[in-house]
Amino acid sequence: MIPAPDAPEAEAVAALVSEVRRIELITRGIVRNKAGGEYHSVFKGQGIDFDDFREYQPGDEVRSIDWNVTARQGTPFIRKYVEERELTVYVAVDISGSTLYGSGDQSMRMLAARVAAAFAFSAIHNQDKCGLVLFSDEVELFLPPAKSRRQVLRMIREILYARPHGRTTHPKAALDLITRHTNKRCLVLLVSDFQFPGLTDSLRTAAVRHDVVAIQLSDPAQAELPRAGRIRLADPETGEEIVVNTQSPRVREQYARLRAAWQADLDQAFRSLAIDCLSVRTDSDYQPALHAFFRKREKRR
DSSP states (O other): OOOOTSEEEHHHHHHHHHHHHHHHHHHHHHHIIIHHHHHHHHHSSEEEEEEEEEOTTTOOOOOGOOOOHHHHTTSOEEEEEEEOOEEEEEEEESGGGGGGGSSSSOHHHHHHHHHHHHHHHHHHHTTTTEEEEEESSSSEEEEEEEOOOOHHHHHHHHHOOOOOOOSSSSHHHHHHHHHHOSSSOOOOEEOOEEEEEEEEHHHHHHHHSSEEEEEEEEEEEGGGGOOOOOEEEETTTTTOOEEEEOOHHHHHHHHHHHHHHHHHHHHHHHHHTEEETEETTTOHHHHHHHHHHHHHHHHOO
């Protein structure tokens, strides 16, 4: 685990460097073995570029015939095109206070760094540019897209060690910044626990302009309350505290119903906006979920 900000600076820096290096080694192995190829087959650049001319062959599309070249050569020629491969990828990561939570050895922030690294290394492995936006209820950091190992290592470091100035969570400013920064359609990976209001309104414009993929972070302790008597719960973003009697079956059941209803509404919002969602949990290996996501998306394509 990364030491708290008040730990001795040398110890904190050493732990951070060690964790970044560990994530790099693990993630690059994942990308080389499988994820890089899956990424390539699922995410493609936009548009096509002219490549060359060749003689017409039976079965070719007649509309591809270039009549000027055909007239000069005296035999039908068609235009060949190649798909524009390069894709710009933005990883937009929620670094609000709620993402520091983790009931086990891994916080949601740590999980965000690992999943972001998998996508970022896959991007540069396929010669795509990758940028980073960190947000709370405002943009906390913006790294313009680049295609280098150094860029990905910095992305990991920033995600792990960022301390937000904003108190709450909202992605609108981050998504607006991405849209202003590029005229082309790009891939936007929105990494968050999605515990903020107005989800549909904040994502609608971005979902029209870009290929938005939601990566939902969660912790198993969020799904249901433990049976632990009276406990004090604190909101990490507002500081608000309440005392809850978790000994009561009615209280636990009501919480579970509310949580399930919130998740159902979130899933419906993603469907209504045609946004794919990858769900990852702090108590599970994210790799199976990542591979399943790639397979599902490739099958749909």
